[in-house]
Amino acid sequence: MASKLNLEHPRDQITKIISRIYKRGMTTTSGGNISIIDDNGDIWVTPSAIDKGSLKASDIICVRKDGTVVGKHKPSSEFPFHKAIYDIRPDIKSVIHAHPPALVSFSIVRQIPNTNIISQAKHVCGPIGYAPYELPGSHKLGDVIAEEFKKGFKAVIMENHGTVLGGSDLNDAFERFEALELCARTILYGSQIGTPNYLTDDQIEQFESQTQSTLPEMKTTEYPSDEVEKRLEICNIVKRSCEQGLMISSYGTVSMRWKGDDFLITPTHVNRWDMAIEDIVQIKDGQREAGKNPSRATWIHQEIYKRNPKVNSIIMTQSPYLMAFSVTKSYLNVRTIPESWIFLQDIPMVEYGTHFKANNNSQIIDDCTTALIIENDSVIVTGDKLLQTFDYLEVAEFSAKSIVLGASLGNMVPINDDQVEELRKKFLT
């Protein structure tokens, strides 16, 4: 994803991202480290043995180009391999290393997750390298990792240890990290309930080559306060989805009907965690705000609003447990608990590719259901108020999670037809 000019100080970027990684459960208090190399060749890095949950900008260490260490702590014990990567790859400006559970699962069974599992991941992660085990903090570990980066990889699984990602900046590295961990989780969870299916390279190419937006640009745009308010609501839900593990930097679209068939939608190629109200794109009378690229899925949102007058907000995303169903073509029976059935009733699944404009699929856009799963791609959730739609997404993800976790205990016994009838009478009529 092309990054905007970012003049945020490396210290602040590092503390922001490490806190994000910690809160998302992708590092422990003591594990993991991040670095950024600046235009002077100085490397800013997380300190050794300081709590990742409460790291402050003043805790970040600078290792100057000449080796002088500036800061109040010792640099990360893994600094040698960060340095080794920068020495060999001038295109890499930031490195993230951590031991996130799903990628560690792959690392300890000595496998590499296949990123053809979801549409955009292969493109975001690139090919994945594999570095054999060496003692942490050793120059030998630096050598085996640098060896993988030398081959051109930007993502490497470290045997019996974790993972290391490089990027053109810290956001780029984080985006790669998040997408790779999502692949790992999707494959792991999917394997609990079935057999994961992988996309062919051609299918991924189809996704990447979708034309961005053929909507004409509007000449002038007005921003009345009710419009601005909806932008804010969208940004808040996008951020909350990221924080709750229901969306990642590189994928996810949120929109809200404004008036008539006009609506506001998130753009393509903007990091979801940092989405600002100026990034949101207005679609009015079938035209887009000048100079902006709305989501590739804009046509789906546009058609849903046109054909479903009761739908006023839409979330399209990849959440790990729903993706487990999506990649295994397993039917998600929402008759798990009353809440789940009352909100969702049924979640149909459509084939990969039916969400491309060229294949204009009526099942997605006519009489759309509250939630619908697209194979190996995403889930689409619709509703009236945006917060309500977000709640439906959470309910669907929780149900999917309960089924995945319960799979090892025994067969799920769904709520029966009589009980469903009882729920229908009490809650839906």
Ligand SMILES: [Zn+2]
């Ligand atoms: Zn480590």
